[in-house]
Amino acid sequence: MVYPLSSVIKASFLNTEGTAVSLEAYAKLIANEQYRDTILNSIFLGLLAAAGALTIGVPMAYVVARCDVPGKSYIKALGSLPIVFPSFAIGWAWIVLLGRNGLVTVWFRNLGIESPPIYGWHGVAFVFIFTLFPVIFLMVSGALNSIDASLEEAARNLGSSDFRVFYTVTLPLITPSIVGSALLVFILAIENFGVPIILGERFSVLSVEAYLQFMSELGGNPATAGAMSMILVTIATITLLIQRYYVARKEYGMSLIRLPETKILGRVGKILAIGYCGLVILISLIPLLVIAVASFAKARGPVLHPEFSLANYAKALTNLRPILNSYFLSTVATIVCVLISVFVAYVLVRRRSLLNPLLDTLFMFPYAIAGVILGIGLIVAFNRPPLILTGTWIILVVSYFVRKSPATLRSASSILYQIDTSIEEASINLGVSPLQTFFKITLRLMAPALIPGAILTWVTIMGELSSTIVLYYGPWATMTIQILQEILSADFGPACALSVILVLSVLIPVMIVNKISAPTVEQATVSQ
């Protein structure tokens, strides 16, 4: 983890020949107007995504947490779905719909109307908003539900109107969650690679630019890419630290005894509330329908014809390798993540003083280091002896492990926390050795809670693109890579078909997990 990152840092401070320490790369970056714009673009995009996601997510959280609308559980389940899907696939669906040869675009064009272009910053921001709002929705509705009813009742009892209660009690109490989740959205947006690379076009952002620089510099020196990476890491880290600092300072410990009461809405209110949530969910999930429908259309390059055909699937399935790769790599990485996490958690939970600071620090890494940058770091670090992993599938597993294990470690240790040590001691006391006790009791008790988390880890690895694109080589292309390549080479038919396969691979496990335990999904989605 530290080694690859330090390699990037080192590279960024070398001159073009790679022979001496210099600030050349940074100087070049700041001097170049185009690069300066790139930095500003990233920040602008992040802010836009956070603001948009807030606008959508907060009202929805309020409706679900506090109003008596029917079908709440569906709103909650569907409203948290967008975040588990690979965001670039969603972006891709919007291209199918509104892109240059998109279904809607063509339809409008035939009517003589030129529809607004989806490419550029507004398209990217739009996709970010509708894929990242669940972060806000879930965190804020969680906060709203953890305010004990008595607090708001006390305020009312002391003579406050409904509005004043919200303004003086409720809002201050959920502000940490609002700010915290918004900062998280900001980070996720600036680090995202898949959406800007297919939708950004001439609107360049740091993650994509770092990748392009690195690729064009391969074999040469990675100074510019390194410097860009460092800037991205720095922005993300600062944001994370602000988030940590702010939340730690403002978070109030509250004991929840009674859930807050739900507000009874009139008929108009109900219709408005459901209509609003329904619309948001519709917009965020429409892309899935679009891809599904489009996958059965006849395609010629980027143009889709409204004729039913299975040709796309036939074409997509001629090369099974990417599909198998995705399944294989996700499975291996998940198993490695879970096994190591359980083991480390077990050791750490027994030494509680070490646990929290360590976990908090570890947990920051995947957010602080964007996938692309981790990929670059791993390549720089492992492309020479003593350990050469570049160009093997193992490096992909390493990268997935680095990105996902903090989340699995956190969930494993929170599960372990809930298992009282006296249960293990009872087993030892009854004559079962500590090692056997670990398998017979501890692991057995952890399993039900571990499985949903493991499935979600698997699912998010299936959709991983940003580090994979840097690290994969020839035969180890995954589904996401294959889709991206087909999109970039304007081969829309198979891209749609493969996207459907990818989405189903993600959706079915998520639905199973949802059936097993709804709260775990929320927890895990937020923590992934």
Place this chain on the structure above:
Amino acid sequence: MVLVRIENLTKKFGKMAAVDEVSLQIRDGEFFTLLGPSGCGKTTLLRCIAGFWKQDTGHVWFNDELIDDIPAHKRGTGMVFQNYAVFPHLNVYDNIAYGLKARKVAKAEIRERVMRALDLVRLSGLNRRMPSQLSGGQQQRIALARALVIEPRVLLMDEPLSNLDAKLRVEMRSDIRKLQNELKITTIYVTHDQEEALTISDRLAVMNAGKVEQIDNPVGIYGNPKSRYVASFIGQTNFIEGNIRSFDKSTSTAVVDTGYAQIQVPIAQSDAERHVVLAVRPEKLKIVEGTWQVLGPNELSGKIESVSFLGSVAEYQIKPTGSTTLLLVRVHEPRPDALRKMGDNVRVHVEREGLLVYAKDVKVN
């Protein structure tokens, strides 16, 4: 036949000694209680005996066997935990059979012994239930059966009743005692509840800050506390400070001046003007009828500050004339017409018998 011997046992956490040079002997078949407030080291000591923690110095013996280096799972103790620690994923039967399976007991025998254990704790018929379907009291009975079924050399109980409600606690208490009497298993019981400790134990050790203050049977602990700490921890006690004014060698009696009363106390020997603390149980203070001008020996006058009527007992807080301390007076079976009111002036007699004298917190009479 198991006798437990603890020899100069010390267990430190960091610099703090949770258990400090403790030595104890627990007799075969005895119900022995470690009593003390939280943090006094009683649970630490129990866990050292169970083998979950290893003491820094000192030894634990079961009969003549030194068990210091035997791992917890081979010590053959049966432990009942405060939070039951029933395995949530196993049903009642499998919970109880768990230790027998680990000992590779034959299947038929396991079945027979589990059923007998269920019978013993009066839970027959619940063997297929899952723990989540059972009440706290039932879970604790399972924990007890699970510990008993392996026929442990020593039964260890760590505040087993503290999570139960008051009524159930009393019921379980007598059940546990009855079982222990029948089975004659050497039992070490940890609690912070003095009433529980007094009713259930053959003998008990009162612990304070890692050390044992006193070991005795319940009557001895209550009636003859060796230190001020034990006197204050067990039951309610009035502590009255004063100085020895005179000492009569022939009757071994000293007169202690408390400022508001002259109290005669039996004492072996004494220096004059020595500062002492008298411990008087609330039932040893008697409200007496009489005139108010002259106070007799061991008498004081005071005013009733509060009255609590508790049914079979009435308690008064009395402030002695010219003092700011409050004395607790307890009257058993109070006659309704004899109840005093707040503000009444009363005369109180301090009974000589059962008066304990402490100097520097250690008993001197």
